[in-house]
Amino acid sequence: MLREPLGVLGISLVLLVVLGAVFADFLASADPSKISPRNRFSSPGFEHLAGTDQLGRDLFSRVLHGGQIALAVALGSTAVSLLIGMVLGLIAGYGPRWLDNLLILVFDAMKSFPTVMLALALVTLFGPSLTAVVVVVILVNVPGYARIIRTQTIALKSAEYVTAAQSMGASTARVLRVHILPNVIGPLLILASMDIPVVIAIEAGMSFLGLGVRPPTPSWGAILNDGFANIRESYWIVVAGGIPIILTTLGFTFLGETLRDVFDPRLKGR
Amino acid sequence: MGDCPILAYALKRLVLAIVIISVAMTLLFAMIYLIPGDPAKVALGPRATPEMVESLRVRMGLDQPIWVQFWRFYSGVWRGDLGIEVLSGRPVLTVVLEQLPYTLALIAGAISWSVALGIPLGCIAAIKRGGWVDRVVGIVSVAVIAVPSFVIAIYALLIFAVSLRWLPAIGAGEPGDLGDQLLHLILPSLAVGLGWVGYIARMVRASMLEVLEASHIRTARAFGLPENQITYSYALRIAILPTVTLLGVGVGQMLSSAVFAEIVFARPGIGKLVYDSILTRNYPLVTGSVLVTTAFFVFVNVIADLVIGALDPRVRSGFG
Numbered sequence: 147m148l149r150e151p152l153g154v155l156g157i158s159l160v161l162l163v164v165l166g167a168v169f170a171d172f173l174a175s176a177d178p179s180k181i182s183p184r185n186r187f188s189s190p191g192f193e194h195l196a197g198t199d200q201l202g203r204d205l206f207s208r209v210l211h212g213g214q215i216a217l218a219v220a221l222g223s224t225a226v227s228l229l230i231g232m233v234l235g236l237i238a239g240y241g242p243r244w245l246d247n248l249l250i251l252v253f254d255a256m257k258s259f260p261t262v263m264l265a266l267a268l269v270t271l272f273g274p275s276l277t278a279v280v281v282v283v284i285l286v287n288v289p290g291y292a293r294i295i296r297t298q299t300i301a302l303k304s305a306e307y308v309t310a311a312q313s314m315g316a317s318t319a320r321v322l323r324v325h326i327l328p329n330v331i332g333p334l335l336i337l338a339s340m341d342i343p344v345v346i347a348i349e350a351g352m353s354f355l356g357l358g359v360r361p362p363t364p365s366w367g368a369i370l371n372d373g374f375a376n377i378r379e380s381y382w383i384v385v386a387g388g389i390p391i392i393l394t395t396l397g398f399t400f401l402g403e404t405l406r407d408v409f410d411p412r413l414k415g416r
Numbered sequence: 417m418g419d420c421p422i423l424a425y426a427l428k429r430l431v432l433a434i435v436i437i438s439v440a441m442t443l444l445f446a447m448i449y450l451i452p453g454d455p456a457k458v459a460l461g462p463r464a465t466p467e468m469v470e471s472l473r474v475r476m477g478l479d480q481p482i483w484v485q486f487w488r489f490y491s492g493v494w495r496g497d498l499g500i501e502v503l504s505g506r507p508v509l510t511v512v513l514e515q516l517p518y519t520l521a522l523i524a525g526a527i528s529w530s531v532a533l534g535i536p537l538g539c540i541a542a543i544k545r546g547g548w549v550d551r552v553v554g555i556v557s558v559a560v561i562a563v564p565s566f567v568i569a570i571y572a573l574l575i576f577a578v579s580l581r582w583l584p585a586i587g588a589g590e591p592g593d594l595g596d597q598l599l600h601l602i603l604p605s606l607a608v609g610l611g612w613v614g615y616i617a618r619m620v621r622a623s624m625l626e627v628l629e630a631s632h633i634r635t636a637r638a639f640g641l642p643e644n645q646i647t648y649s650y651a652l653r654i655a656i657l658p659t660v661t662l663l664g665v666g667v668g669q670m671l672s673s674a675v676f677a678e679i680v681f682a683r684p685g686i687g688k689l690v691y692d693s694i695l696t697r698n699y700p701l702v703t704g705s706v707l708v709t710t711a712f713f714v715f716v717n718v719i720a721d722l723v724i725g726a727l728d729p730r731v732r733s734g735f736g
Contacts, residue, residue: 152555254432255439260713262672263706266690270702271447347564351676354566355691374570374680377578384574388567399562 153404159397163390167213174207179362187380197382199372205386208364213390215276215365220345223280224338227287232334234288235295236322240303246296253289261286261348269357279358283345290341291334298330336409340402343395350391366391425725433714438490440710444703445489449482476500498704503696508704511689516708518588518685522677523670525601526609527663534613535659538620539652545625553621557614566676569607573680576603586682604677608670619662624655657724664720668713 166173176194181201190197195206238249259267265282272278302308308325316324352358353367354374361368366387373383456472473479476499477488492499498508541553577585589597627633628651636646675687682688686705693701 251432251435251439255436259440259706259710260668260671262675262687263690263709266675266694267444267447267702267706270694270699271450343562351564351566354676355679357694370567370570374573377570377574381574381579384570388571391567392563395562395564396559399558403558 150404150408152400153408156397156400156402156404159393160401163213163394163397164217166210167217170207170210170214174204174210176204176207178203178207178211178364180204187376189380190382197380197386199369199383200376200379205369205383208369209366209386209390212364212366212369213394215359215363216346216349216394219276219279219283219349220342223283224287224342224345226280227284228291228334228338230284231288231291232295232327235292236299236326238292239296239299240318240322240326249292253292256285256289262351265348265352265357269352274357274360276359279349279352282352283348286348287341287345291337294334294337295330298333299326302326302329332409336402336406339398339405342398342402346391346394346398422725426722429718429721433718436714437711441490441493441707444707445486448699448703449485493707498707499700501701502698508700511701512686512705512708515684515686515689515705518683519671519674519678519687521601522604522608522674522683522685523667525605526612526670526673529605530609530612530616531659531663534616535620535656537613538617539624539647541617541621542624542628543647550621553617557617560614561611563611565607565611565673566680568610569604569677569680572603572607588683600683604674604681604683607677607680608673611673612666612670615662615666616659619659620655623658624651627651627655661720661724664717667716671709671713
């Protein structure tokens, strides 16, 4: 996969973002939330690499620390959605027919809400918070994962080695765990890696609307919102908020596409 | 399947759509019910007297038991009654329908330019398979799909409206002045449609490659028909089908992008309506507009499925 130029670019971008987030405290000495009225709207320069925002906060530091939030939300909520999707998919695929039909209906209904409308409705209910972002991500992702697992499970259910295991008295739990799960998890992980940019976009988008991460926590979406509010005063706040979102989504997408083409060409064109 | 398969298929899709909308309604009702605090109190603000709150509660039907409220909400929606907006006292449906055309215009603009650009791009990429045009189209498609539309919207605002001052930044244009309205449509529909150029190009390329291998195309070649005629009038016609389904699902995603575009460009529309009504805690307006958009989305999906079913008999039998 290192022979694919796009894959190399993807890995480099992802590494750049991950390292930036992990070593944020080390790379940016300024406190991301420290307000400094004398330094409002400083343009990018030696002292503030990416400039400062309307409260005089160092944007470079905010961007790096925002990366921690973005990656934590993306990885955490994707992991949870994978787990829930896997369980529901196995139940739908392996369980009785009526339960399967019911779950399919629920998945279809969940997918029939436009994402932003779902997010707005949920925030009305819970109020803006990181939890609301995670819940939105889970509701958006679970139906897709569950459907993939369900289809694969149904296909495998009547495979000879599975019936053989059953006839030798293997319990349902054992059949699912030992014989079915290992076969369905590969494509699922590839799909999940391709969904990471979407999750990052949801977090940034909700924070941009002021419905996600609460201030003064640095988030790329929140920086973008600060920049949008002051777009006529300074261009660099918007640039500082948008560039990391663009680089991260591009990086993970290139990486995911390459992974898919290398390991599972069947998924192409999804 | 009965005597008329397409009708049975249509009926099945329609029933599913109604079930989905009912589930959505139940969820929305549960949501209103669960919102902390008394909606009447919230609507009137902190200075309202208990009598005022009580009278609004009666007017909103909040004094009734939950199942009566649920029934009222449910039967009301099917009659087109989405309740009364809190601030001005106008029917929610009227307010929502006032804003809907702006959003539809935005989506229509985004669809038209992304289709007009995406189909030829995908087509050329498929014909020149493996060439540099194909590679460039491939990479650019992935890139524009990946980058969130609201980032594109803000950067478009920064570059074309704030820095270069080529295009207007705010609003939907003077009512009645079509040229002005189109001018105001350019940047938002650019932001909403850009990712779709990528989606459509990829989809058309993939299905075009598949179709070009099909036996009827080989036959046409064997008969010595001109290559251009084979590509454009035989292959493309079929290769376009998946794009229709894609656009059906796409309208829902475009609604999401439209919300951002409307907020960034301060453009009236259903997205801005929901956003503003959340900020002002105008809950009936929130649920009403979410319900209308969801119904619209489900409906568009059904239509896209039916169009595909009518064009391609394999789909019908696959579902029957």
